[in-house]
Amino acid sequence: MCGIVGYIGHREAYPIILKGLKRLEYRGYDSAGIALYDGQDIKLSKTKGKVDDLERRVENEISTNGSLGIGHTRWATHGVPNDVNSHPHYSNSGDLVIIHNGIIENYESLKKELTNRGYTFNSDTDTEVLINLIEDIKKSENVKLGKAVHIALNQVVGAYAIAVFDKNKPNEIVVARLGSPLAIGVGEDEFFIASDASPFIEYTNNAIYLEDEEMAIVRRGKDVKIRKIKDDSLVNPYVQELQLNLEQIEKGGYEHFMLKEIYEQPHAIKDTYRGRLSLENAIIKMAGVEDHMKKFLNADRIIIVACGTSWHAGLVAEYIFEDLARIPVEVEYASEFRYRNPVINENDVVIAISQSGETADTLAAIKLAKSKGAFVFGVCNVVGSSIARETHAGAYTHAGPEIGVASTKAFTTQITVLTLIALRLARAKGTISSSDFRMHMLELEMIPDKVEKALASDDHIKMIADTYKHATNCLYLGRGYNFPVALEGALKLKEISYIHAEGYPAAEMKHGPIALIDENMPIIVIATKKGHYEKVVSNIQEIKSRKGKIIGIVTEGDSTVKELADHVIEVPETLESLSPLLTTIPLQLLSYHIAVMLGKNVDQPRNLAKSVTVE
Ligand code: M6R
Numbered sequence: 001m002c003g004i005v006g007y008i009g010h011r012e013a014y015p016i017i018l019k020g021l022k023r024l025e026y027r028g029y030d031s032a033g034i035a036l037y038d039g040q041d042i043k044l045s046k047t048k049g050k051v052d053d054l055e056r057r058v059e060n061e062i063s064t065n066g067s068l069g070i071g072h073t074r075w076a077t078h079g080v081p082n083d084v085n086s087h088p089h090y091s092n093s094g095d096l097v098i099i100h101n102g103i104i105e106n107y108e109s110l111k112k113e114l115t116n117r118g119y120t121f122n123s124d125t126d127t128e129v130l131i132n133l134i135e136d137i138k139k140s141e142n143v144k145l146g147k148a149v150h151i152a153l154n155q156v157v158g159a160y161a162i163a164v165f166d167k168n169k170p171n172e173i174v175v176a177r178l179g180s181p182l183a184i185g186v187g188e189d190e191f192f193i194a195s196d197a198s199p200f201i202e203y204t205n206n207a208i209y210l211e212d213e214e215m216a217i218v219r220r221g222k223d224v225k226i227r228k229i230k231d232d233s234l235v236n237p238y239v240q241e242l243q244l245n246l247e248q249i250e251k252g253g254y255e256h257f258m259l260k261e262i263y264e265q266p267h268a269i270k271d272t273y274r275g276r277l278s279l280e281n282a283i284i285k286m287a288g289v290e291d292h293m294k295k296f297l298n299a300d301r302i303i304i305v306a307c308g309t310s311w312h313a314g315l316v317a318e319y320i321f322e323d324l325a326r327i328p329v330e331v332e333y334a335s336e337f338r339y340r341n342p343v344i345n346e347n348d349v350v351i352a353i354s355q356s357g358e359t360a361d362t363l364a365a366i367k368l369a370k371s372k373g374a375f376v377f378g379v380c381n382v383v384g385s386s387i388a389r390e391t392h393a394g395a396y397t398h399a400g401p402e403i404g405v406a407s408t409k410a411f412t413t414q415i416t417v418l419t420l421i422a423l424r425l426a427r428a429k430g431t432i433s434s435s436d437f438r439m440h441m442l443e444l445e446m447i448p449d450k451v452e453k454a455l456a457s458d459d460h461i462k463m464i465a466d467t468y469k470h471a472t473n474c475l476y477l478g479r480g481y482n483f484p485v486a487l488e489g490a491l492k493l494k495e496i497s498y499i500h501a502e503g504y505p506a507a508e509m510k511h512g513p514i515a516l517i518d519e520n521m522p523i524i525v526i527a528t529k530k531g532h533y534e535k536v537v538s539n540i541q542e543i544k545s546r547k548g549k550i551i552g553i554v555t556e557g558d559s560t561v562k563e564l565a566d567h568v569i570e571v572p573e574t575l576e577s578l579s580p581l582l583t584t585i586p587l588q589l590l591s592y593h594i595a596v597m598l599g600k601n602v603d604q605p606r607n608l609a610k611s612v613t614v615e
Contacts, residue, residue, distance in 0.1 A: 002101035009190020013069035020199025028075025031086035046086035079124030091135035102159035176215035258404030266448035309407035313414035315484035355410035356611035357385020465593035478526035489587030
C-alpha cells in the first residue's frame, strides 16, 4: 500500500520520480504528490487522483528543477483521499518534508503531545504527526536529521517505510523501514529510493534492501550509512545485483498488465517448474524442501496461511497435499489465524503463500506460528520480500513481476509450486506409485502448452463477456479441485468489474444460492470430465430447470454439457489435480473482458492496492 520514490544525484529528479510513481501506482492510486529541492527551497505539489493528475498539476504549479526529490502515490489509511491528506507532508517550520507508506498506530497520543507543545496540523494523517515529531526532537534535542529520525522511530508504534529530507541539508535523504519495503538503488554518484526496484531498474541493477528496523542516511555523491533503529549499531550495506529487466515491468504491447500477465502464464508455469522437475531422472527437487525434508515428513499436519487469491491457491493445495501426500491440511485466512489463538506446535509445518511477500496479515501469521515453534515455509513471488526473509525456508514462484492488481499468473504459479512440493513429499512418503508420480510429472510438463490452447478461446470468451457484461450478479460453481477455482473466478470478476459474484461448491447451491437463480442470472459452472462430472451435470440440470444462464467450462470434446448450457468454453484434458491450472484461464479472461467493456480500470481497480501492507 502506497508507493514511495526518491532521488538524489546529478540528474533532474522530477522525471525519474514521476516515471517511478507511474510504475509504483499499482501499490495505491487515490492521490499522489512530489517534493523537489530546487537549490533554494522545497517545491511541493500534490493532489487527489492519479499520477497523471499530479503531472498536470505540477506543470501549472511548480518549477521542476532540482536533483533531490521524493514522491508518493497513496492508498489512504488515515484521512480520506484529498489534496491535503496526500503526501509529501511538511513539518510546521516547512524545513522538513516526508513521504510514508504504512501506519503510525500511536499517532493520536503523539499528536496530542505535539499539539500541547504548539504544533498545528493541516491534514488528518498519521504521517504529518511523524514529521512534526521528528522536527520537535531535532529542535529540542539539537540533533541532526538522522538522529532525530532515529529517536522518533523509537517512539512510534506501527509500520513504515519513510523518506525525509531537510531543505537546510539538501545533500541527504533519511530513509527507514519497519514492515513496509524499501529499496535503495545504487548508481554512479547517485541513489534512488523506492518501494520496489521498478523505478530505478533502467539506471542501475545494484540495490540495497533495507531490513525491518533499519534506517539509512543516503548522501549525495558519497555513501549509504545504515543503522539499526533499536540500538543505533552500524550495519554493513549489502548491495545485491538484480535480475529484473525493463521489459518485465512494461506492458509489451498489451493494453493492460492484467492481459499481459494472463498471457504470460505458459512461460511463468514453465519457469516455475524448470530446474525442479526432471522427467528424465524421474525426480522433483526443491532445495527448500530437501533441506527440511524431516520437518515435512514428521509433520502432524500442514497449516496454510494466506489472503485473497493466494488463499485460493492454498485451498487447491489442500486437495493436492491430502490426495497425493496424505498429510492433513488446514487452510486459514492469515487475518483470522493471527487473532484467534490457534493451537500450533513444533510438529506443525506452516506454509505461507504470498505473491508480494509483503502482506501484513500473512507476515503476522508467520511471526505467530514461529513464536509457537512451528516450522514456516514460504511460497512467494517477490525475491527478497519480507515474507521470503521471515520464513525458515521456501520456494519462489518464478512468475516474474505481477503488476496488475488482480492476481493471475501468481495464482497458477503458486499452484505449480505447491503441486511440486506435494509430489515430492508423496514420493518421499511412498503415498504415490512411481507410475503415478511419472504421469503427474509428464502432465505437468504439458500444462504450458495446454494453457496456450486455453488462451486460444479468447475471442469466444470475449463474445460471452459481451452477452453478460450488464449482469448485476454472477454465481461460480465448481467441485473438488475446482471449488477454489470457482472462488477465484468470482473474486476476479468482483474486483475488476465491480459486479457482485459468489463462488460456491456446486453441491452447496441447493442449500441456499439456488434461490437467487432466475433467467437473468449467469452461472459459470466448472464441469471438466474428471472430478465428479456426473454430479456437476446434475447441478447444471437443476440450474436449467430454474432458467439460469449457464456458462460451462468443459473438457475439449464434451457434448453433454454443450447440450444443456447456453455457452461452453473448452479447456484441454488433464489430470483432475492439475485442472485448476487450465480452468482458471477462461475465468480470468471473462472477468478481464467484462471489466474492459464496462470501462473499468482493470489494472488499478477502485479501493484496492497490489500489496496490502496494512492489516
Ligand atoms: O501478495 P499476496 O499474494 O499476499 O496478496 C494477497 C491478496 O491481497 C491478493 O491475492 C488479492 O486478493 C488480489 N487482488 C486478488 O486478485
